[in-house]
Amino acid sequence: MLELPDDKIINFVMPVVRIERKADGDIGYKGMLGSCFLIRKTGGIALTAHHVVAGIEIGSAAVLFLDTKGQWQAVLIKDVRKHPSQDVAMIVLESEHEFPSPLSLSREEHYASMPYMLWGYPAAVLHEVVVNDRAGERPDLVYDEGYVRRRISWELPTIRGSRFLELSTVSGGGCSGAPVISRRPVDAGQEIWQVIGVYVGERRAGDLAVGYAVRISDIDADAPSWSALYTG
Structure with missing residues (x-):
C-alpha cells in the first residue's frame, strides 16, 4: 500500500512517464x-x-506519486481507455490505494470570460536541477491560470477532436493531460474542484x-460509457 499525503495537489495531478523494468525488479x-x-x-481512474498515451504499451508506462518521505x-498503468473522437483518455492504475481526489468533472457549459486555473508538469522546467554538472530530468508541478477566450465546436489543425475551449494562456509541452479547473466557487462546505477541460x-x-482544452461538459456525447465519470 502506498503511503501518500492525500492532501497534496501533487498526488491528484501527476506526471505520466515512460518506464523500464530492471533486472533487479526495480522500475527505471x-x-x-x-x-x-x-x-x-x-x-x-485518471484522465x-x-x-x-497513444503509443504506450501496458507495462511500459506509469504515473508518479510523491510519498510521505518526499x-x-x-x-503502473494497467489499462488505457481512449476516447473515440476527442484528444482525451482514461488511465486505470494498478494499485490497491484508494486515490482520493477533489477533482470532479463538470456538466456545466462554459463560455468566453470563464476564469480557470491549471496544474501541470511543463517540459520547460524538466531539466532545471543540475547534479554533478549534468541536468537530469525532474518533473515539477507548476500552476497556471487564465480565462476562456471562446468555445469551439469544429476541428482544429493538428489537434484531435472537435469540442474545445480556447484558453488565454499557453501552458506548454508536458502539460498535455492537465486539468483545466473552474475558479468559480462550488457549494459552500464542499471541497470539490470542477474540471471544465483537459489541456491538449x-x-x-x-x-x-x-x-486548447478538450471541454468536459459533453465528453460522453459520443462515448456513453464515459457518463460514469461524472461523480457529482
Missing part, C-alpha cells in the same frame, strides 16, 4: 510523457490527453499564442 525512469489527474470517487513512487495543446501565429 525513461522519460516524461505528460500530465494526468485523478477523478473523484472513481477509485484510481489525460489521448496523444500522451520520494517519487511509480504506479497550443497554437502560435505571429503575436497570437493560445492554449
